[in-house]
Amino acid sequence: MTSLSPAQAAPARLLALVRAHWTIENRLHWVRDVTFDEDRSQVRRGAGPQVMATLRNLAISLLRLAGAPLIAPALRHAGWAGQALILRLLGIALDARGARL
Secondary structure: OOOOOOOOOOHHHHHHHHHHHHHHHHHHHHHHHHOOOHHHOOOOOOOHHHHHHHHHHHHHHHHHHOOOOOHHHHHHHHHHHOHHHHHHHOOOOEOOOOOEO
């Protein structure tokens, strides 16, 4: 079922739309559900759930922009690497002493 007209709903176009949907599902929602275990989150009040979803999306996006093909190992690496890596991903430069430039 689609709201597209018959001229717009060619099989190749419908296939491309479905694949684009599943790409989003697999690259973002699945990562949030599995890697961040979002479904078991205890944050339920006020703007908390939306804020946490935004922070998760930010983390995923920063890691993808940094070239991480897999989010779970990249998160572990970021945890081990410490604040310098996190700040670099955020575009915050530090000098040799760790002071912000």
